[in-house]
Amino acid sequence: MLQAMIDRSQESVEGKVRLKLYKGNVIVTGRESPLSLYSEELVTFEDDHGAYDQKDAAGFIRLNALRLRTLAARRRRGA
DSSP: OHHHHHHHHTTTOOOEEEEEEETTEEEEEEEEOTTOOOOTTTSOSSOOTTOOOTHHHHHHHHHHHHHHHHHHHHHHHTO
8 A cells, every 4th residue: 555655646756856976975956847836936925926925824834833832732731
């Protein structure tokens, strides 16, 4: 089942990765794919054609902070 899940998750993965090998380390220096979801038009806070609304960040931050508040409450209870 695990192999089937991995195979399925990699069906649309294709492209090229550039690596730098140096003293036992592998460093990714670049990547490209015709199926990439990355868009240079959307990675700006200037004119992103309406793709990003800064109000969305508040919900994300609140949701991300929930686990931290839960952990702090647990520590205060001594658990």
